[in-house]
Amino acid sequence: MESRPVEIGPAGLHTARAIEHLRLVRDLPQHQLAARCTALGRPMTNTALSRTERARRRCDIDDLVTIARALGIPPTTLLLPLPSVSSDDRRGC
Numbered sequence: 545m546e547s548r549p550v551e552i553g554p555a556g557l558h559t560a561r562a563i564e565h566l567r568l569v570r571d572l573p574q575h576q577l578a579a580r581c582t583a584l585g586r587p588m589t590n591t592a593l594s595r596t597e598r599a600r601r602r603c604d605i606d607d608l609v610t611i612a613r614a615l616g617i618p619p620t621t622l623l624l625p626l627p628s629v630s631s632d633d634r635r636g637c
Contacts, residue, residue, distance in 0.1 A: 552599045555623065559608065562622045564597040566615050580614035581607075 552560070567577050574590040574597075581588040586606060593611075595601035603611070612619040 550602055552602060556602065557599050558625065559603055559622050560597050560599040563593075563603070563611055563615075566617065566621070567597075570615060572615075577611070577614055581610045584610050584613055586610035 567574070572580075574593045578588045578590040578593045581593075588607070588610070592601060596603045596607065596611075608622060609619050612622055
């Protein structure tokens with residue numbers, strides 16, 4: 545049986561970028577975030593985290609929940625785009 549590469553869709557790409565962005569905002573090196581995940585009971589190497597952030601590795605739901613806990617945020621923060629403020633919202637319309 546031939547193996548095909550795992551394709552990561554738009555939600556996965558957004559999540560990968562969100563993980564990296566929030567990690568950097570918190571000034572956490574990959575190895576520290578990976579260590580936090582491991583301490584929370586989900587063993588993770590910085591290599592696995594790096595591959596997740598670069599969308600070269602799928603982020604399963606257990607990883608997602610643990611990474612969110614390690615970052616101190618709800619898991620949905622990693623899944624949903626941050627709300628943007630439209631020009632209508634700024635004018636109070």
